Amino acid sequence: MRLLLKNCDILASSDGGFEYIKNGFLGIDGDTVDYVGATPPKTPYDSQRDMTGTLVMPGLINAHTHSAMTLLRGVGSDLPLQSWLFDKVFPVEDRLTPELIRAGTELAILEMLSTGTVSFSDMYMAPEEAVKAVLESGMKANISRPVQCFDPSEPVEENFRVRESLELFDKYHNAGNGRVRIDFCVHAEYTCTAPVVKYYSGLVRGRGGNMHLHMSETKSEHDECVKKYGVTPAAWFTDLGAFDVPAFAAHCVWVTDEDLELMKAHNVSAVHCPSSNMKLGSGFAPVQKMLDMGLNVALGTDGAASNNNLNMFEELHLASIIHNGLANDPTLMRPSDTVKMATVNGARLQGRDDTGEVRVGKKADLIALDLTAPHMRPNLDPLALIAYSAQGSDVVMTMVDGCILYDRGRFLTLDAERIYRDAARAVAQLYA
Numbered sequence: 384m385r386l387l388l389k390n391c392d393i394l395a396s397s398d399g400g401f402e403y404i405k406n407g408f409l410g411i412d413g414d415t416v417d418y419v420g421a422t423p424p425k426t427p428y429d430s431q432r433d434m435t436g437t438l439v440m441p442g443l444i445n446a447h448t449h450s451a452m453t454l455l456r457g458v459g460s461d462l463p464l465q466s467w468l469f470d471k472v473f474p475v476e477d478r479l480t481p482e483l484i485r486a487g488t489e490l491a492i493l494e495m496l497s498t499g500t501v502s503f504s505d506m507y508m509a510p511e512e513a514v515k516a517v518l519e520s521g522m523k524a525n526i527s528r529p530v531q532c533f534d535p536s537e538p539v540e541e542n543f544r545v546r547e548s549l550e551l552f553d554k555y556h557n558a559g560n561g562r563v564r565i566d567f568c569v570h571a572e573y574t575c576t577a578p579v580v581k582y583y584s585g586l587v588r589g590r591g592g593n594m595h596l597h598m599s600e601t602k603s604e605h606d607e608c609v610k611k612y613g614v615t616p617a618a619w620f621t622d623l624g625a626f627d628v629p630a631f632a633a634h635c636v637w638v639t640d641e642d643l644e645l646m647k648a649h650n651v652s653a654v655h656c657p658s659s660n661m662k663l664g665s666g667f668a669p670v671q672k673m674l675d676m677g678l679n680v681a682l683g684t685d686g687a688a689s690n691n692n693l694n695m696f697e698e699l700h701l702a703s704i705i706h707n708g709l710a711n712d713p714t715l716m717r718p719s720d721t722v723k724m725a726t727v728n729g730a731r732l733q734g735r736d737d738t739g740e741v742r743v744g745k746k747a748d749l750i751a752l753d754l755t756a757p758h759m760r761p762n763l764d765p766l767a768l769i770a771y772s773a774q775g776s777d778v779v780m781t782m783v784d785g786c787i788l789y790d791r792g793r794f795l796t797l798d799a800e801r802i803y804r805d806a807a808r809a810v811a812q813l814y815a
Contacts, residue, residue, distance in 0.1 A: 505525070
């Protein structure tokens with residue numbers, strides 16, 4: 384099936400940057416973009432869709448989240464991370480069942496599709512439920528089962544989370560024609576023991592998946608690691624082999640210059656989560672320093688309990704402005720950088736080199752923004768419009784692999800009303 388999107392503005396990729404095409408044409412052959420131009424293509428298409436008044440751009444990549452935590456939206460507000468996590472979040476999560484996790488994940492998928500996310504990196508329990516939900520929805524996702532260990536005396540071979548992680552990879556990696564990729568995952572330094580991390584890292588080396596982890600999110604986490612082991616979390620993970628596979632670390636708020644050098648040497652990507660970091664009072668990641676060093680930096684929402692939404696346009700906006708304010712330098716973060724962080728950098732982190740850009744030969748993972756809203760007029764600088772003005776609610780179409788999944792308020796692959804009912808029942812059961 385060949386589809387032509389016509390009369391739309393297009394944010395296309397060109398020579399490492401962006402090219403803006405007004406009133407252009409974008410052709411799709413199956414799941415792949417096969418034409419981008421200012422004039423109509425000469426070859427015919429099976430169908431055409433008039434996109435007048437919209438901006439077509441790459442879909443957003445949410446590089447770090449815990450999707451089922453939509454069911455914990457609002458839990459433990461106004462607490463520091465350790466109290467929030469151990470006193471509020473973990474007790475609720477202990478009551479979660481696979482059925483409840485499925486309900487929360489499906490609710491998250493509705494939220495992400497309606498705000499322009501085409502792929503997400505998920506770290507949570509009962510990951511098979513996320514796999515099934517993603518496959519049904521038509522989205523893309525990198526899904527992982529976090530490895531933890533709270534008992535220092537536990538033999539590494541008996542850690543059931545390690546076994547579940549490997550089984551998940553063997554069963555589902557590249558499922559759905561590659562829409563689902565399975566990552567490996569260590570939750571964090573403070574929730575795991577060194578022997579388990581070393582053992583697990585050795586097992587996953589060479590398998591072909593990425594390593595997803597939390598790192599140096601708070602000052603107390605960072606300092607306690609140094610106090611306990613004599614090294615920073617980044618050095619701890621490096622020494623234990625966690626960075627011997629392609630890895631990406633969420634937060635990286637308190638990383639040192641030496642940590643950044645380690646990350647660069649091991650090609651570790653960083654995921655900037657500005658909403659979560661500010662809500663939990665964690666601080667401000669040295670994002671500009673990372674970019675200047677050539678690190679790959681992507682954006683993530685974190686979970687809905689620490690954000691409290693999954694709107695990637697909000698993360699893009701915050702990443703574009705907070706560092707300028709902190710440094711008293713309005714030139715520090717450029718919209719071109721933050722738009723890349725939300726798109727192609729996230730795709731690179733996920734190991735998806737065939738998406739994240741509007742370019743011939745790339746997957747048709749696209750979104751369309753409504754340019755007719757008052758806050759989207761005038762469009763004098765398209766990248767600035769995306770970074771500073773656009774809202775998740777401006778998304779009028781979300782497409783993955785050439786299939787339209789969300790279209791002006793309608794979810795085309797999912798029964799939204801059923802998902803809302805399931806989520807309401809899950810909340811009633813969870814907090815009874």
